Amino acid sequence: MKEFFYRPENAWVGDVIPYYEDQEFKLFYLHGWRENYREGLDNGWHLITTNDFCNYREYGAINVLGGTGHVIKVGLIYHLFYCIFPEGKQLVCHAIGTDLMNWTPIPEDTFSADNEIYEMSDWRDPFVFWNEEDGQYWMLLAAMAKGPSNRKGCVALLTSPDLRKWSYREPLYAPNIHVGAHECPEMFRMGEWWYLVYSNYTDRFATFYRMSRSANGPWITPKFDTFDGRAYYAAKSASDGQKRYLFGWNPTKNDDLFGWNPPKYVGKDYDTWDWGGNLVVHEIIQRPDGTLAVKVPDSVNKAFAVEQPLHLEWITGTWTSSSLEYACESPYAFAASLSQEDLPDRCKVSMEIRFSEHTQGTGIMLRAGRGLDFAYYIALEPQRNRVTFRGPIMQSEDGGKTFPYEVELERPIELLPDQDYKLQIFIDGSICEIYVNGEVAMSARMYDIERGKLGLFVSQGNAQFKQVKVETIRG
Known part of the structure; x- marks a missing residue:
């Protein structure tokens, strides 16, 4: 029986890159074959679409290989930002297209964390948006700020007038809390509040959010600062203009990807979590005080009747x-x-x-x-x-x-x-x-x-x- 919570056949859903257009969510995601991979299979980003989170149409792999990123449309042109990992390096790349399946990379736009602010070790998961208040494009990245301790995880900030030439800025958020980079960062505004969302796998393992009256911070940590628990990760959001939804993955325990399974345990319940799993969508709710909560999407709830x-x-x-x-x-x-x-x-x-x-x-x-x-x-x-x-x-x-x-x-x-x-x-x-x-x-x-x-x-x-x-x- 095909699973209700989406998973591609013989593979798993990794980080989701949501985009909304033409009354449906276009969901790019990292396609995780794991042990099912063999020569000739498409890797990297795949695309599915849905308007109810119950039924999905599969389009297969796009023609760009890379890690998590973001899609933005300017005029008639789509811009795709993503990361690659050649020889252990982490680089941000740029591609353009007139549709969502076919992309033309722009090699000269590729860049690294080669600057005085950030470490070279972590430089991935770009998120790009036009900041009306600042009058330029902002790019957020999962990064490590230079500093005296190992608690360097941060959300890096870069700015650009044209999506091609980027200037390095001081970190948007660098609280010295996490040893690991702040993965899959994103920002959005609801009413009078700005929200910064990121995921992290050190200290705590979850998708977090922070809130501020300004896009520049300071970033307040709410009393309950996560959307879900350990079994939900790398979540990013998108809005249909009325409601905002959070797209993450519920990890499996099938493959012992990290080698931490208890050796004498014969079941699966107490094995370690894998990378990737099934797509799970939460609806984001804003409380009167600005803090956020999540609920089941109405369409998912009504499907069980x-x-x-x-x-x-x-x-x-x-x-x-x-x-x-x-x-x-x-x-x-x-x-x-x-x-x-x-x-x-x-x-x-x-x-x-x-x-x-x-x-x-x-x-x-x-x-x-x-x-x-x-x-x-x-x-x-x-x-x-x-x-x-x-x-x-x-x-x-x-x-x-x-x-x-x-x-x-x-x-x-x-x-x-x-x-x-x-x-x-x-x-x-x-x-x-x-x-x-x-x-x-x-x-x-x-x-x-x-x-x-x-x-x-x-x-x-x-x-x-x-x-x-x-x-x-x-x-």
Whole structure:
């Protein structure tokens, strides 16, 4: 069965370069063949288009080879900026075209970080836009600023009047936080705020954002400064003029690309994340205070609309129920219920959860067995203001002895008692996309358990579960 979250046949989606035109998103992306590559296959940038994030049209490879970059149109001419890596160097390149598939490189426009401000080691992922306030083009780059420590990761800034001759400027953002370069940088404006987005793989592994009243900064770090967790990376955004969407990838755990898999583990859930995976799109929401949140795109949510039978039975604790609503009071213990039916391989699970004060945890189990240990747990943890994802090894003695972390994945969210929290979980094979209250997203993978039931649980507290539904795609 073809995956709902886009992935090319026998390959994977890497960094996405989104562009919007003619009422559809043109999504260039780095095509990752991995072990499936063989002589004669097209590499580099490929192009797909969509207007609903559910259906994609494939156009194949464009005729330029290179790493992540950006596309901008000036008049009737498209300009493509990208990076190449000859003999270990990192160079920025420029090509032009009259359509989105055929490009003419301009070799004399290629340049490196050969200046007094930036290191030569990192110089990639160009993003270009016309800055009306400054009256010239700005280029942002993933770079390393020269300095006394290794914390040199920054967003480099260059300016140009014509997209061909670029002047080096001081870094747009150089906080000395990350040892690695600020990858896939971009800027956009919403209302009175400017936003700077970048991804990084040192200190924390995520796509971050900063905000400012000016394109020149200073750049404020919001309380919750990421769009998703560890299993979502290299995300860049584009707007259709009404809404703005974020395009990133949920990585696989198939190939041990970096050689860090635990040698004795026979499954996949606790293997290391690969580079590239499936395309995942979040819609960006701007709050009244200017901070950003993400939600599932409406078209993706509406695609899952065929309600499936659901009958829950009580496994532990005392439960009460009415139509689509379930409640449990268990202030001193763990209590759980399970569906009689197995979850479909592709589905949406949705509900609203309300918990009382002092509740330690509540949430759902995916693909659960009757023993309640062989399951994937998605938990709201009010005492720590977070939503977490735990797999089956965390419920076992082996996990307790060997797994070096408390949880696999977590996302911060303010959780208050006696309020409704809406959960939407989209399952597509091993892919799990979790949204809470239309503001928090958490991407995950589920490999080792392929079938099982839906469960509800409350740990040392009281909880109500309303409008509990399992839905599949029409047709």
